[in-house]
Amino acid sequence: MRDEGKRIGFVPTMGFLHEGHGALIRQSAARCDATVVSIFVNPNQFGPGEDLASYPRDLERDQNLCLETGATVLFLPEVAEIYPTGFQTHVEPGHLADTLCGRYRPGHFRGVATVVAKLFNIVQPDLAFFGQKDFQQTAVIRRMARDLNLPVDVVVVPTVREADGLALSSRNTYLDEEARQRALTLSQGLLAAKAAFDEGELEPVKLVALARTLMTGADSIQYLELVDAQTLEPLQGPVDRSAVLCVAAYVGSTRLIDNVLLSPSPGLAGQSA
Amino acid sequence: MRDEGKRIGFVPTMGFLHEGHGALIRQSAARCDATVVSIFVNPNQFGPGEDLASYPRDLERDQNLCLETGATVLFLPEVAEIYPTGFQTHVEPGHLADTLCGRYRPGHFRGVATVVAKLFNIVQPDLAFFGQKDFQQTAVIRRMARDLNLPVDVVVVPTVREADGLALSSRNTYLDEEARQRALTLSQGLLAAKAAFDEGELEPVKLVALARTLMTGADSIQYLELVDAQTLEPLQGPVDRSAVLCVAAYVGSTRLIDNVLLSPSPGLAGQSA
Numbered sequence: 001m002r003d004e005g006k007r008i009g010f011v012p013t014m015g016f017l018h019e020g021h022g023a024l025i026r027q028s029a030a031r032c033d034a035t036v037v038s039i040f041v042n043p044n045q046f047g048p049g050e051d052l053a054s055y056p057r058d059l060e061r062d063q064n065l066c067l068e069t070g071a072t073v074l075f076l077p078e079v080a081e082i083y084p085t086g087f088q089t090h091v092e093p094g095h096l097a098d099t100l101c102g103r104y105r106p107g108h109f110r111g112v113a114t115v116v117a118k119l120f121n122i123v124q125p126d127l128a129f130f131g132q133k134d135f136q137q138t139a140v141i142r143r144m145a146r147d148l149n150l151p152v153d154v155v156v157v158p159t160v161r162e163a164d165g166l167a168l169s170s171r172n173t174y175l176d177e178e179a180r181q182r183a184l185t186l187s188q189g190l191l192a193a194k195a196a197f198d199e200g201e202l203e204p205v206k207l208v209a210l211a212r213t214l215m216t217g218a219d220s221i222q223y224l225e226l227v228d229a230q231t232l233e234p235l236q237g238p239v240d241r242s243a244v245l246c247v248a249a250y251v252g253s254t255r256l257i258d259n260v261l262l263s264p265s266p267g268l269a270g271q272s273a
Numbered sequence: 274m275r276d277e278g279k280r281i282g283f284v285p286t287m288g289f290l291h292e293g294h295g296a297l298i299r300q301s302a303a304r305c306d307a308t309v310v311s312i313f314v315n316p317n318q319f320g321p322g323e324d325l326a327s328y329p330r331d332l333e334r335d336q337n338l339c340l341e342t343g344a345t346v347l348f349l350p351e352v353a354e355i356y357p358t359g360f361q362t363h364v365e366p367g368h369l370a371d372t373l374c375g376r377y378r379p380g381h382f383r384g385v386a387t388v389v390a391k392l393f394n395i396v397q398p399d400l401a402f403f404g405q406k407d408f409q410q411t412a413v414i415r416r417m418a419r420d421l422n423l424p425v426d427v428v429v430v431p432t433v434r435e436a437d438g439l440a441l442s443s444r445n446t447y448l449d450e451e452a453r454q455r456a457l458t459l460s461q462g463l464l465a466a467k468a469a470f471d472e473g474e475l476e477p478v479k480l481v482a483l484a485r486t487l488m489t490g491a492d493s494i495q496y497l498e499l500v501d502a503q504t505l506e507p508l509q510g511p512v513d514r515s516a517v518l519c520v521a522a523y524v525g526s527t528r529l530i531d532n533v534l535l536s537p538s539p540g541l542a543g544q545s546a
Binding site for chain 1: 357359360361362363364365366367368369386387390391394395397416417420421422423424
């Protein structure tokens, strides 16, 4: 395809696809001549005690969703193909990987960056599509692509939500109906903070407090932070640039993440990127 | 050139080129349609107290050597172009980088692997040529290319030596005539060990001792080790596979490295790679 001058899109996934992945594939199909979807549950981005063994899989359903949404190539590597005997080189992200999820999942973004670099080099796409729901992941990958001069444009696609606001995630399958209702309070908190921001509330402390007040369904909130959308560093004062309110929380034993972007209107923003 | 289907060769260097580089460029020119030579004194592979500031430079002479040997493109990036503000992602080699030079130059091979990955991604060559003199570097880069699926064939070209055996190195320019004579004892030791090996001596302890006895000109020997050519791990018994005798030593304040390959003849080798 490359030899024919075709524009290649790439959607790397861990499978158990949902409409969030569907949106990535559709956008790739709309912008590229061919769309490669990879499904690889990457052991190197799971820590001890995380859900590698139980991570949900349903290849037949995944294949159907890929076909329906416009994928042209499905890439299903084996673990031994990605990490052969003797494998030892890693891509080490910088301080973007040390905050938020990185504080609680040591090595996670090293695993992500390494496998994404490998997949980019194998597939050699022109564009690669990632969901905004994994906001820190998109920041790490964008930075990696720039820092290592990977000849790939990284495209971030807005989070897809259920009608009631729940962010789509393969891990939602872990939730029973009661847990799902409780998980819903996470997006409710984020979306309420965004609404308050859109109506003029610019104080990080107040925005975070508002969100936290509503997140009553979480058994524990691992972090809830309003950070600069470029650097991921906590905002020190009123929101004067693109920021993102990020949460990671447990509902039962299920760890969920979500985020909303808070972008100052052009009239207000001094330095929005 | 790529769009025209041309085969691209790449010779990454730190400049102050000599006939060792010349051999790399000539081999690339013979095998490829176009040969890119980069000259970049990479600050990230020098440690504190090393010779970054004094590293020799002579761009005009370099350009002439490139022209004479068949280079078609000269790439001379600035430091700020390779490491722009915010740069933070590194390629971290594994245990191949922890031994030999890696023990004495912490971070060196991380700096090498990172800049070579970047240069590979910028130039996107089909083949890249490295000198055997930097044996551990070639092992780290080969491993990196394989581990990160970089679509580049790494070619290692034998060390070029002066008529008297001295391995060519940009750092030889630091040596006055007396120091040069003393430096010569390093290659004399290595080549004597190789001669003994070729005549049947297979005991690592004896080969190392023979080499060391002759290296009388060194002010200090940082390491002198006979290691497996693939793993860089010290040989435990008689040489039964491809091995390399590596030395790093100081002559005055100049640190020099050199090595010789000891390859069992096919009739003897059980597992030569």
